[in-house]
Amino acid sequence: MYHSLIIMVIVVKYFASISDAIGKASEKINIQPGVTADDVWSDVSKDKKYTGKVMVAVNHEYVDMNYPLNDHDEIAFFPPVTGG
Amino acid sequence: MYIEIINEEFDPWQKLVEYKRSQLKDKTNIGACSVFLGTMRDINSGDTIKSMELQHYPDMTESYLEKIVDSSTKKFKIIDSIVLHRVGLVTPSDPIVLVATWSEHRDEAFEATRQIMESLKSEAPFWKKESTDKGFRWVEPETNQTDNTSEV
Numbered sequence: 283m284y285h286s287l288i289i290m291v292i293v294v295k296y297f298a299s300i301s302d303a304i305g306k307a308s309e310k311i312n313i314q315p316g317v318t319a320d321d322v323w324s325d326v327s328k329d330k331k332y333t334g335k336v337m338v339a340v341n342h343e344y345v346d347m348n349y350p351l352n353d354h355d356e357i358a359f360f361p362p363v364t365g366g
Numbered sequence: 367m368y369i370e371i372i373n374e375e376f377d378p379w380q381k382l383v384e385y386k387r388s389q390l391k392d393k394t395n396i397g398a399c400s401v402f403l404g405t406m407r408d409i410n411s412g413d414t415i416k417s418m419e420l421q422h423y424p425d426m427t428e429s430y431l432e433k434i435v436d437s438s439t440k441k442f443k444i445i446d447s448i449v450l451h452r453v454g455l456v457t458p459s460d461p462i463v464l465v466a467t468w469s470e471h472r473d474e475a476f477e478a479t480r481q482i483m484e485s486l487k488s489e490a491p492f493w494k495k496e497s498t499d500k501g502f503r504w505v506e507p508e509t510n511q512t513d514n515t516s517e518v
Contacts, residue, residue: 297423298493299504339491342426358423358491362507365422365451365492366404366463366483 288315290353294326297360303332304359319357320347326359334361367439368448369431371422378403378450378464385448390468396445400475401466402483408458410505413498418505420453420462423491427451434485442478444469449482451492 295308304326313322319338339358340349351357368385382401390396408415435447450464465482469475487508494505 295423297491298421298495302504339423339426342423342429344489358426360423360491361493361504363487363489363491364494364505364507365420365490366487 289313290315290317290351292322292351292354293356294322295356295358297358299334299361300332300336300359303327303330305330313351317351318347319345319349319351322351322357323347323359336360337362367432367435367446369428369435370450371424371427372450372452373454375456375460376450376452378461381450381464382448382466385466390446393445393468395470396468397470398472398475399466399468400472400479401464402479403461404463404483406456406458406460406462410496413496413500415458416497416499417455417457418497419455419495421493421495422451422453426491430490431486434482434489437485438467438478438481441481442467442469442474444474444478447478447482449486451486451490453492 289312291310291312293308293310296304296306301307319340323336323338337360338345338347340351340355406418431449435449438444439447445468447467448464452460452462456462463486465479467475467478467482469478496503496505
């Protein structure tokens, strides 16, 4: 039996205090099918000092943390917004 | 509808006059205009604020502002509207946000301008970083703001 390993590439963006905590503004990471926004957040934020609330958007739309990601998605993590 | 993210100091009143002259001169059914202007104040949470950096999420910002304005336009039968928002470094008294709506009657314009502002503050991806005597700090959202967040 032959099993192929499917790898998807996504872009992860960080803004405001989350960008400060992660130490970067964006990065590309490889994920496997079925990975959710929460899985990505758990991975990128481990060992980072951020304890506040997190908002998440995929392809410029707000989504829940259980949102399943697709190849070439752009996911963004940021704190509650404070414009105006 | 006109939406612009501006990365330099701007004169909101000049922008309004220019827009009215260029885009609204033939819209003779307009009977009301409501304008909101938000400016930077030099005090927050008891501290003096020297300046502020406004960050945003390009593309998502414009997309959400369009959705917000489109929703209010349909709900309140707005004839036209304009939203301008600063990004970059601002100092006290600088304009930050201008929202103006035009309608046949005042109630629609008042309501639409307010709804656009409230939605902008809770949904549009902007963030403020203040410079105080104690250093830099990110501004916390107002407690009565709509909660779009996910706890982690």
